[in-house]
Amino acid sequence: MCHTPAMESNVADLLTRAHVEEPHKIALSEASTGRSVTWAALDDLVARVVQGLTDAGMVAGYRVMIAAGNTIEFVAAYLGTLRAGMVAVPVNPRSVTGELVRVLVDSGTRMVVADASTITTVRAAVQGLGEAMLTAGLEPSTRPRIVTVGTTLAPGERGWDQLVAKQARPVPQRSDPEGLAVLLYTSGASGRPRAAMLSHRALLASIDQVAQVDPPMVTGRDVVLGVLPLYHVYGLNAVLGQVLRQHARMVLVDGFDAESSLDLIEDEAVSVLPVAPPVFPQWMAVPGLEDRLGPVRLVLSGSAPLPPDLTAAFSERTGVEVHQGYGLTEAAPVVTSTLSSRELRPRSVGAPLPGIELRLVDEAGRATGPDDAGEIWLRGANLFSGYWPDGAGGPDADGWWATGDVGLVDPDGDLYLVDRVKDLVIVSGFNVFPVEVEEVVGELAEIAAVAVVGVPDEHTGEAVVAYVTPATPGADPVELADLVRRHCAERLARFKQPGVVEVVDQLPYTATGKIQKGRLRAAARRLDAGLLQ
Secondary structure, three states, rough: OOOOOOOOOOHHHHHHHHHHHOOOOOOEOEEEOOEEEHHHHHHHHHHHHHHHHOOOOOOOEEEEEOOOOOOOOHHHHHHHHHHHHOOEEEOOOOOOOHHHHHHHHHHHHHHHEEEOOHHHHHHHHHOOOHHHHOOOOOOOOOOOEEEOOOOOOOOOEHHHHHOOOOOOOOOOOOOOOOOEEEEEEEEOOOOEEEEEEEHHHHHHHHHHHHHHHOOOOOOOOHHHHHOOOOOOOOHHHHHHHHHHHHOOOOEOOOOOOOHHHHHHHHOOOOEEEOOOHHHHHHHOOOHHHOOOOOOOEEEOOOOOOOHHHHHHHHHHOOOOOOEEEEEEEEHHEEEEEEOOOOOOOOOOOEEEEEEEEEEOOOOOOOOOOOOOEEEEEEOOOOOOOEOOOOOOOOOOOOOOEEEEEOOOEOOOEEEEEEEEEOOOOEEOOEEOOOOHHHHHOOOOOEEEEEEEEEEOOOOEEEEEEEEEEEOOOOOOOHHHHHHHHHHHHOOHHHHHHHOOEEOOOOOEEOOOOOOOOOHHHHHHHHHHHHOOO
8 A cells, every 4th residue: 555645653553554544464474483463463473562562661762772682572572662662772682792781781771672583692791780880980770671582591580571561551652753763883983883873763764765766766565575684774774774664564584595595586576675685696606696676566675775787697696676775774764876876886875855955065174176076965854863861973963963974966956975084894784893893803912903994705795804913922823813803702793703814013103193004005905815925
């Protein structure tokens, strides 16, 4: 059923509308279990989550961490948290204990929903929370309660079935569009992970902007592949948001495998494939790929740019066009799409969506010339409210926000990404903050100095490279590099760990003592190309 421009003020209102208009239509299916729920059943489950949260003493504004894979429970926990006026804090299920502790401390999370894949790490993080808060100079607060999905309960924990056991009672609807809905951890100007504050207004605006694109990314007739992680803004709002708005069906997949994903596309008649760049080389390696995408009408790629030769080869082989876009967590997330362009052009990430203003400025904040690159500034209702907790770093008084990315705009309005002002490394579409990796490596007494950079990688977009200098001259470089890798494996999620550790006598510095990371990136690229030994 067609969705007219609406007056929703809470993202969960989209579910209410879907329940009213198409109650018996399948909303979500799980590829691994075969479970599915209709819009009516999902709405009832979300209402029960609201009741369970309320009965547990949770109130509006409290933060609920969701540490789980792509499951029906994730979606229900997310929408229930939002409907109750609380704040969702989705996290990467692969996060290690220290990373979760930092998020728990920073966000002030009061409840954690964890599944079997995350429960051990979550328990360790909650256990270590008190000590971490004291170390940070904060007063220890109430330990977050844990709700477990599909695993044995430990003392003091509550099972998912207990949370949703009670029939929901009518509760007042939260209707503040400027109310905080989600904290999503990303990079701030400091280089440390910070939480972008996304309001219901921002999330709904982005959903509406995407829905206005013609041809549409998602329609009510589509079956959408739900392989992008829901803890990431792309999967959470660009994909799930459109499924909610258009009343499409989403097939949830927890983890990507090239062969099984193609089987799923055929078996479930999946028509829209929102994916990340690492998927394409894996699909291209499958024999008979061109015969496996029969139901597909649209392939969407985001999170990081795709090499033009790869998209061309994929489309030539399969007959399916690949559309790309540019987005940021702080923009909830979509900014541009090639679906908004007059035609597909190599290296273009498309034109701005309706309702989004984009301009390029120079270092003095002035508009650049027609053929000049500049920093990308954005303005629109989809923008975030600044970084947690005080809103620092958000849009200026006129509504403009500087992205830190550099681009070019052609005469037709298409955007081309040139570089990043920030030193972010993007691995498989996920942000890696060099400062965080450098701090972990710097914990080793055997290391005198460290610098982390990103280099292009054909499989993950970029890879992490760590340059280190030994604290003791003459140290065995092989043993030192192995020590760094083992330490990082214990302290960092896998995608943040350095793929290459280079031991050098000294790092390059500027006259003011700043590490010259540009020189290190160039050296890493030459090393990768075999030009350096």
